[in-house]
Amino acid sequence: MTEPTICVVIPVYNHEHAIGITVNRILERDLTVILVDDGSEPGCAKVLRTLADEHTDVILEVHPQNRGKGGAVKTGLTVAEKRGFTHALQVDADGQHDTADIPRFIDACQQRPDALICGIPDYDETVPRHRLIARYLTHVWVWINTLSLDIKDSMCGYRVYPLVATNHMLERIYTGERMNFDVEVLVKLHWEDVPIVNLPTKVQYPIDGVSHFNLLQDNVLITAMHTRLFFGMLIRLPKILMQNTRRKQTAEGNH
Template sequence: MTAPRSKVLIIMPAYNEQGVVGQVVEETLRALPGINVLVVSDGSRDGTAAEARTAGALVLELPVNLGVGGAMRAGFKFAVRGGYDVAVQVDADGQHNPLDVPRLVEQLDNHDLVIGARFAGVGDYSVSGPRKWAMKLLSGILSKTGGVRLTDTTSGFKAIGPRGLELFAEEFPAEYLGDTIEALVIAQRAGLRICQVPVTMRPRAGGVPSQGGWKLTVYLVRAMLALALAFLRPSPKLAPTPEETVS
């Protein structure tokens, strides 16, 4: 996308990431000079906010833990009110390589939402068990409903253009898996143009995985419930694109 870097905002939702968030912010600012980083401290009880500020990030502190969806909606509202044209969701644990951000943002010339996909022929990231089959099933369903092949519908690495920001500032869901599965359904039903870009996922630099142990055994059921609830929501409305207006 041709938007100036000053109009691009990196949004990092962070919960108790004191040990790594400063390092991730510093790496991101070095890799992407001229781009602002907003760390949304999601009710953190440690020094996440202080470490992020020291590293050079803007910081939004939420008084209670809302989860990734709630933190991201707050970040999208910040972006809209701050006059940003593009927001890029990046994890605060170091898994997302900031050098991949320009490749995602470039695709916003022709799309509204770009996913950094882990299972698209690049890298060796893999999952197994119930989570693997849930991801395959979800990707198949959302590829069919959206009319575009998607291999990683639970990726938290995404670039969002102006129409997506307008939508997500008001409609981004806070429920479990809402920031991935339900957000994609909302985007599809609002008519956003979606694509994916292959990326390599790096090992976590710190923090605690959101899923593990016995939680994986219920992942499939919860994922299917999240998908069903997404389709039950009323379809959001957005202003038409210039192309749609002309046609």
């Protein structure tokens, strides 16, 4: 199998104070960075343009209007594949992901290039407790909608996507474009029989203190997403059960 070629995709919306630090830490790893400006305000847009102008390994894509994190990630994944990469490491712009773990994600990808490598966050004391509770509720719904415990954490945006499988799914199957994307894309790739590899990683609260989670809008979108996924699971029930049985047999055979 061909050696994976990996780039980094970062969706950005008004994180001008943290993005420079995040990008510079990634560039130290000799990786190409694809920044997607998701309709940021002029101050942030200027910072992103400067980063792209100053670094040959930084590619900038711009959404004239805000589409949401999911929409920005979709653009980044499409650009990554068109640029000839086989895999894309998604990193959040706010500095919460530990870039020291990038070699571990790359190593996991090289060992399982067919799989989606998902970060399992090991939070420090900076994360609000109510967020941990909300995350657990979402995880329970994901376990129901996949009829498995394969996805240990569905909301961590630190992950490596196999681009051909992911973009092929996104072209055919609807996924949300805002905060619901991270969860929905995992469930639907699991339905598509893409293997999941879970990788623990340290996560801290955003270093710039900026969160774009809209309590009302995003909770409504996430509730609607879980409803869609539940009925989608019921429609696919026989197929999902067969896939899960095969995965279990394969895992037992490997052991």
